[in-house]
Amino acid sequence: MRIASMGEGNTPLVESVSIGPRLGIRLFFKLEMCNPTGSYKDRFIAAEVSGLLERGVQACIATSSGNTGASLAAYCARNRIACAIFVNEFAPAGKLQHMQAHGARVFRVRDFVTSPDVTERVYRRLRRMSDENGIPIVVSAFRYCPESMRGVQSISTEIHAQLNGAADHVFVPVGSGGLFTAVSRGFSALPRKPRVHAVQPEGCLTLVSAFREHRDDIRPVESTTRISGLSVPFDIDATTALQELYRAGGNAIGVADEEAVAAQKMMLREEGIWPEPAGATALAGCIRARRDGWLQEGSTVVCLVTGHGFKDPDSLSEAARENEIVLISEPELDSSLLEARV
Helix, strand or coil: CCCCCCCCCCCCEEECCCHHHHHCCEEEEEEHHHCCCCECHHHHHHHHHHHHHHCCCCEEEEEECCHHHHHHHHHHHHHCCEEEEEEECCCCHHHHHHHHHCCCEEEEECCCCCCHHHHHHHHHHHHHHHHHHCCCEECCCCCCCHHHHHHHHHHHHHHHHHCCCCCCEEEEECCCCHHHHHHHHHHHCCCCCCEEEEEEEHHHCHHHHHHHCCCCCCCCCCCCCCCCCCCCCCCCCHHHHHHHHHHHCCCEEEECHHHHHHHHHHHHHHHCCCECHHHHHHHHHHHHHHHHCCCCCCCEEEEEECEEHHHCHHHHHHHHHCCCCCCCCHHHHHHHHHHHCC
8 A cells, every 4th residue: 555654743842941931831832833734634634645545546625724735735746636625715825825836726615614504515515526526525524534534643642652641731722623532532542641622712612612511512603713724613523522522521712813823922932933823722722721720830731733834924924023124234233233132
């Protein structure tokens, strides 16, 4: 069997030098941004494309908010598989260009993802298209591609090995719920299990609202978040993730978009780590947990950094705008250095 791997997995676990000490915890960042195309989705796509190769598939279709599409486009380009990717109209330009550069056909669908009704109809039409034409549909969710999503569980195995089982808490950003499900299940098979917590934008609280209300069902919402990748307004893997959350005794945290952006800026300025806003959402949840008092001082905590900042260049521009570039002449060098306190 041909394996469609580009070296994904075995990502670094880096200890915080500033934010963790300030919070009074031992904080680690799991840098999934270091995968070949810059996100954890490479773990899923490597397994999925390997399966397509085994079946002799020459074309596929997919839905994506950005990272799945970018990863699929890269792995398909390497393995000569044609792909068409359907995204929402607010997907960041960096992610769309990533797909385009690898040769994928990209279609932006108006109101896809933000509207539960439109989103459900899009999935229904794509499933029908897939069935009628024999073209596989790739969705990074246990509901659609369970075997390939099991490849994401390796994140838990790696964290366990990297910390010798010492993690007390793991914070996971939640969109569809597939990543949370994979991480929680991954830890369930290990001898020492940290509490795994779900962090979701307040503008798209499918899972968190159910947890807060002690419900077993996921209800559609009108998504208002602009955190790319975490706007999934109806149930894909959220019910499964909710069951995992109840089973394993984790917590569910909602954070404002502004909190995720603030966490991104903290990581850029204080840790030298460049995540996209979705990749900083776990840290925003961790900070909220400390502020709310249930995350104990001295805990060993891991935050998943799910995607690289190059995928959302607008967010980098916003962070950089606060530190302006100054044009000076050569005689002004000395005074400028003193002013900058270099």
